[in-house]
Amino acid sequence: MVEQVFYWIAFIMTSMTALFAAVMVITRSNPISAAMFLVLNFVSVAILYLLLRFPFIAVIQVMIYAGAIMMLVVFVIMLLNVEEEERRKKIAVSLAQVISVVLVLMLCAQLVVGVGIQKIPGKHGAFTAEQLAEVGDVKAVAQMLFTTYLFPFEIASIILLVGIIGAVILSKKER
């Protein structure tokens, strides 16, 4: 019972933090503060993964998103040294922006209604939470990664190789 209450409290606090950080990302004018709030968002999503009992994915989320990708973003922001968007006297909101926000809110309402009216469809698998806790989710994920998903795994390595080569070629100074 006590465990349940703490679980609910953790869920509510974490999701509120995630939403707050997401709103802050799109409202800050300074890109560095937006990046820091994005790190907060990624960390709270990682805690939600922990609440769903997938610690491996939570660790990967912190390492890749909050660590590697955000490090790259912050590095590029500092490299470009972009001046802050000057605060405009009147907030110029174009008609296109208003229309796009309305459309996105409609999309969001559709998503919420869509997930609300039915349970998650799909095939049930064999990995219950107890079994995962017994085997360890790293071992279970690795076993699937190197058997069922072996071909996508190899393709992912090619994608990473292409990404590395592309980044090097793009940022090279031509002489």
Place this chain on the structure above:
Amino acid sequence: MPADIPSLYFLIVSALVFAIGAIGVLVRRNAIIIFMCIEMMLSAVNLTLITAAHYLNSLDGVLMVFFVMTVAAAEAAVGLAIFVLLFRNRKTIKADEINLLKG
């Protein structure tokens, strides 16, 4: 056990974060912030996949998240290299001042 929070709540959080990210992509003009909002939307979709994996007792969603993260990492490397190149040539990364393809 955690299973008594309905999956609906996790999915709603994911949908809201996705919508906020989409608003950011459409409204903001700084290309780096647009890029960060896209990363946020990817992470919201990952939350949906993990929720489905948890409530369906399946690991397929986890593997999908694994591949989405791989693609996001590659995308970050190439995208940020493009921003650096763009800034070197045009001295700006405002999305509405970049009109190289306008002819």
